[in-house]
Amino acid sequence: MARPPRVRRSRGRDPLGLRRALSDRLLPALVAAMALLAAMALAGAQGAAELTSRWEAGAAAAVTVQLPPGVASGGRLERALAALEALPEVAEAQLMSEAQMQALLRPWLGEAPAVALPLVIELRLAELPASPEALAGRIAAAVPGGVVESHGVWVARLVALARSLQAVALAALVLVAGIAAAVVAVAVRAGIAARRAAIALLHDMGATDADIAGRFAGRAGLLVGTGALLGTLLAAPVLAGFADLAAPLLGQVPAGSLAGLPWESVPWGALALLPLLGAALGWLTAQATVRRWLRRLP
Amino acid sequence: MVRFDDVGLRYGSGPAPEVLRDVSFTLPQGSFHWLLGPSGAGKSSLLGLMHLALRPSRGEVEVLxxxxxxxxxxxxxxxxxRIGVVYQDFxxxxxxxxxxxxxxPMRIAGRAEAQLRADVAEMxxxxxxxxxxxxxxxTLSGGEQQRVALARAVVTRPALLVADEPTGNLDGAQARRVLALLREMHRLGTTVVVATHAEGLVAEHPAPALRMSEGQLVAHG
Structure with missing residues (x-):
């Protein structure tokens, strides 16, 4: 029997001609731009979370009251604590121990301070007051002669702001994913329009919806995954640069040069997921778009 | 076997007129039939129902x-x-x-590459x-393209082969060659339906015919 001829079959596995119908330039470029935005939103959310946890520690004692000398005697301290706990805004009032005070003042006074340490009451608030100044006035009225320090209220507000930023960053991430899905859907619809006759032919020959949708989904997943990988690679140095700029906020020294950028601050784990998630998003969007279109065929 | 029972076909929804009305016939397995009628008589719509590219608006269609x-x-x-189709426009x-x-068609059916090479080469x-x-x-002539379309339609050895004006764009010699191939498929046991308005070709190859006019089957036999 004669040997079957060898023929060029390079496109045999792409009967719909999707390599041309779904361009390997425009879609990956658009997705790369969106992946860059997604990476920045992701890093923003992570950075805001880090700041939140750092600042939350500072906001633990929202208000402190330094008591005037002589309060410790004659039951005045107990009365002051009771008066503070009676305030509706105060959840808990607690006298700081001598050991806590020594630890707090050690950087300035050393291991064995020669001066008498003041008595300080820590207040934990039930909720953040609308006006810290008005609360400070009520506390001062409850403990005459006391010095009220309400910096923790402002720190707590910063924490709330950081949490809001985190939520906005995550919302931006969801929005970018939604826009990416819409872009993929538009590209796939254009591909369907360009290959309408070929799709109908395959359908008439007995190709299943899963087969046709799978061809589109495979191509879309590849292109979106490639674009997302490109965008993620572009994002890494940008994020390292941002981390360097933010170093003073975290008590670190900025590098100021490319070589010294804090690469360890880049959220590599989350970034590594972006191309995979992008490919999955492209695959799923293409599947849904094509299957929906195919339902109109008999 | 192909059976149409009181079939009507309307394109789209709403009050559009039916392009096929009250069509009933039966084609035995392994038969050869001409499908005749002027342009617009409903031949392509009838073939579309046979190869499942359309679904009837009413009545019952039974295929294989x-x-x-x-x-x-x-x-x-x-x-x-299990159905091969030769389109008028290839x-x-x-x-x-x-x-x-x-x-x-073999790849769509999931045939392995190693297997299909020999079958395609033979076809x-x-x-x-x-x-x-x-x-x-x-790069091919019209006749060559039509033969490629025919080879594609029969490469899976379908049980039913429908051809819509398969000789419409061909000269006499090319048309006779394509018809000989269709006849050969019939000889191998395939049910064949060929739509044409080339009455000369039909006269050369007598066979039972379905004759359509204005969406209705007006003669069968």
């Missing part, structure tokens, strides 16, 4: 023993793979070679295209 009204959508692809995929166009020899395997459709 399967009544369509009782078939789930998911079962249709399997049935379609419908070859322009970016695929002759080999890949002919191999397409190209049978249709006189064995030197054209690597050519793109745009």
């Amino acid at each position: 023993g399967q009544p369509l009204s009782r078939l789930r959508r998911g079962a249709l692809p399997g049935l379609r793979r 419908r070859l995929l322009p970016h695929l070679t002759v080999f890949d166009n002919v191999a397409l 190209l020899r049978w249709t006189g295209l064995d030197g054209k395997a690597g050519a793109l459709p745009a």
Whole structure:
């Protein structure tokens, strides 16, 4: 029997001609731009979370009251604590121990301070007051002669702001994913329009919806995954640069040069997921778009 | 077997007129039928129903023993793979070679590459295209393109073969060659339905005929 001829079959596995119908330039470029935005939103959310946890520690004692000398005697301290706990805004009032005070003042006074340490009451608030100044006035009225320090209220507000930023960053991430899905859907619809006759032919020959949708989904997943990988690679140095700029906020020294950028601050784990998630998003969007279109065929 | 029972077909929804009305007939398995009638008589619509590219608006269509009204959508692809179609306008995929166009139904059916190579090569020899395997459709003559379309339609050895004006764009010699190939498929046991308005060709090859006029079957036999 004669040997079957060898023929060029390079496109045999792409009967719909999707390599041309779904361009390997425009879609990956658009997705790369969106992946860059997604990476920045992701890093923003992570950075805001880090700041939140750092600042939350500072906001633990929202208000402190330094008591005037002589309060410790004659039951005045107990009365002051009771008066503070009676305030509706105060959840808990607690006298700081001598050991806590020594630890707090050690950087300035050393291991064995020669001066008498003041008595300080820590207040934990039930909720953040609308006006810290008005609360400070009520506390001062409850403990005459006391010095009220309400910096923790402002720190707590910063924490709330950081949490809001985190939520906005995550919302931006969801929005970018939604826009990416819409872009993929538009590209796939254009591909369907360009290959309408070929799709109908395959359908008439007995190709299943899963087969046709799978061809589109495979191509879309590849292109979106490639674009997302490109965008993620572009994002890494940008994020390292941002981390360097933010170093003073975290008590670190900025590098100021490319070589010294804090690469360890880049959220590599989350970034590594972006191309995979992008490919999955492209695959799923293409599947849904094509299957929906195919339902109109008999 | 193909059976139409009081079939009507209307395109789109709403009060559009039916393009096929009250069509009833039965084609035995392994038969050869001409489908005759002037342009616009409903021949292509009838063939579309036979190869499951259309669904009837009313009545029952039974193809290869399967009544369509009782078939789930998911079962249709399997049935379609048992039907070969030769289109009037060929419908070859322009970016695929002759080999890949002919191999397409086998790939859709999930045949292994190693297996299909021999079958496609044999089919190209049978249709006189064995030197054209690597050519793109745009480089072929009309007759060659029609033979590629025919090879693609029969490469899976379908139980039912429908051809819509398969000789419409061909000269006499090419038309007779294509018809000989269709006859050969019939001889091998395939049910064949050929739509044409080439009355001369029909006279050369007498066979039972379905005659359509204005969407109705006016003669059968």
